[in-house]
Amino acid sequence: MTIPPHFLGYRCSLCGETFDRDYAGYVCPAHGDLGNLDVELDYAAIGAAVSPRALPAEASLWRYLPLLPVGDPGFVGTPLRAAGGTPLYRATRLGAALGLTNLWLKDDGRNPTASFKDRASAVVVARAREIGAGVPRGLERVVVTASTGNAGAALAGMAGAVGQPVVIFAPETAPPAKVAQLLIFGARVLLVRGNYDQAFDLSLAAAREFGWYVRNTGYNAFTAEGKKTAAFEMCEQLTAATNAPGPGWAAPDVVFVSVGDGNILSGLHKGLVDLAALGWINRVPRLIGVQAEGSAACARAWADGCETIAPVSANTLADSINVDLPRDGLRAVRAVRTTRGAFVTVSDEAILEAIAALGRDAAVFAEPAGAAAYAGLVQAAQRGLVRANETIVVVNTGSGLKDVKAARQAAGRPQVIDLSLEAVRRALV
Numbered sequence: 001m002t003i004p005p006h007f008l009g010y011r012c013s014l015c016g017e018t019f020d021r022d023y024a025g026y027v028c029p030a031h032g033d034l035g036n037l038d039v040e041l042d043y044a045a046i047g048a049a050v051s052p053r054a055l056p057a058e059a060s061l062w063r064y065l066p067l068l069p070v071g072d073p074g075f076v077g078t079p080l081r082a083a084g085g086t087p088l089y090r091a092t093r094l095g096a097a098l099g100l101t102n103l104w105l106k107d108d109g110r111n112p113t114a115s116f117k118d119r120a121s122a123v124v125v126a127r128a129r130e131i132g133a134g135v136p137r138g139l140e141r142v143v144v145t146a147s148t149g150n151a152g153a154a155l156a157g158m159a160g161a162v163g164q165p166v167v168i169f170a171p172e173t174a175p176p177a178k179v180a181q182l183l184i185f186g187a188r189v190l191l192v193r194g195n196y197d198q199a200f201d202l203s204l205a206a207a208r209e210f211g212w213y214v215r216n217t218g219y220n221a222f223t224a225e226g227k228k229t230a231a232f233e234m235c236e237q238l239t240a241a242t243n244a245p246g247p248g249w250a251a252p253d254v255v256f257v258s259v260g261d262g263n264i265l266s267g268l269h270k271g272l273v274d275l276a277a278l279g280w281i282n283r284v285p286r287l288i289g290v291q292a293e294g295s296a297a298c299a300r301a302w303a304d305g306c307e308t309i310a311p312v313s314a315n316t317l318a319d320s321i322n323v324d325l326p327r328d329g330l331r332a333v334r335a336v337r338t339t340r341g342a343f344v345t346v347s348d349e350a351i352l353e354a355i356a357a358l359g360r361d362a363a364v365f366a367e368p369a370g371a372a373a374y375a376g377l378v379q380a381a382q383r384g385l386v387r388a389n390e391t392i393v394v395v396n397t398g399s400g401l402k403d404v405k406a407a408r409q410a411a412g413r414p415q416v417i418d419l420s421l422e423a424v425r426r427a428l429v
């Protein structure tokens with residue numbers, strides 16, 4: 001576990017100020033809690049050491065260790081080592097319904113704790129151990145995060161895999177399955193009487209008070225670094241699935257992903273920028289951010305063409321993207337702009353319909369925030385934002401088992417019958 005030499009340092013995403021890799025803060029001090037830092041890598045050194053067709057033979061995000069700003073974390077054979085490496089499915093039937101011939105689904109509900117957040121938490125836990133961060137409780141050091149549920153479950157799971165104590169701040173209204181998951185992984189869970197944004201602020205205040213290491217989405221630069229690995233995977237998997245000629249990888253034309261804090265989108269963008277800088281792909285796909293109509297701060301800033309994200313009073317059944325002030329919103333808006341993508345907003349009803357369609361036509365069970373990405377594609381196809389033969393990847397960010405209440409709303413109720421063949425016959429008409 002040594003910090004790799006290709007990790008050069010950080011650059012402030014707001015003012016461009018640089019910090020060396022020994023910088024002990026999380027954000028650029030000039031902007032309060034909002035000066036998120038980009039990790040800077042030595043692409044020449046990485047390119048000289050590895051090539052796209054000669055990566056470590058590991059079926060997880062650790063396959064891309066040579067492109068990450070952390071050293072080998074060890075813990076081979078544990079869930080921490082199993083994060084990422086999720087399937088990319090060809091969604092022929094789902095695509096046909098929209099007149100699209102080249103639709104793919106990246107199912108990140110298939111992570112160890114069943115959401116995309118495992119990618120960030122695995123890399124943050126590796127980083128925390130590498131630098132010995134946090135205040136010791138017993139022999140181990142505490143890592144904290146605020147979460148709508150999934151980031152906490154991911155941190156609790158990844159940390160639990162290596163015996164590291166964690167404290168999770170989540171809103172009291174988080175879906176019961178997510179809260180149960182936190183407790184099952186042995187986290188200290190503090191449900192706050194407030195929303196995610198308030199939990200975020202309180203967790204930062206508590207971390208300052210007690211000296212804990214902070215995983216919070218966007219605020220910790222290593223979250224985007226973990227999330228970028230999904231971009232690596234989708235390019236590599238597309239290349240393999242289509243036998244695209246080497247030596248590099250084939251990138252999709254368009255990627256759809258839901259946006260709450262904006263960190264998944266900005267993480268995917270970072271991954272694509274890394275690959276382009278290394279010459280492993282020759283173009284960066286258009287990124288389409290999908291927000292719920294009731295939680296659309298980034299979409300508004302994008303539509304207004306501005307660089308300040310005004311908070312909203314968020315209200316959507318897609319709890320994982322129910323965010324007043326996106327903590328990585330500016331990087332997400334910029335990523336959409338520079339890739340000539342778009343933001344799309346979808347109703348809660350459209351999200352429920354998307355859960356049903358993904359299950360029925362692609363056998364992917366998504367939680368509402370995951371299905372939102374597909375709901376965004378449905379709308380984008382209707383509005384002509386995508387072309388019929390483009391290669392499109394839709395990312396499902398979380399498993400439907402996380403929110404059974406929403407699934408039941410989407411799926412309706414099964415028939416209940418008496419114990420007779422006659423009742424079966426009647427039920428089938």
Ligand SMILES: *Cc1c(COP(=O)(O)O)cnc(C)c1O
Binds near residue numbers: 115261262399
């Ligand atoms: C966190 C999360 C998102 C949104 O990610 P952001 O980085 O907050 O934009 C989407 N879907 C699921 C299931 C999530 O857990």
Ligand SMILES: [Zn+2]
Binds near residue numbers: 013017031
């Ligand atoms: Zn700055």
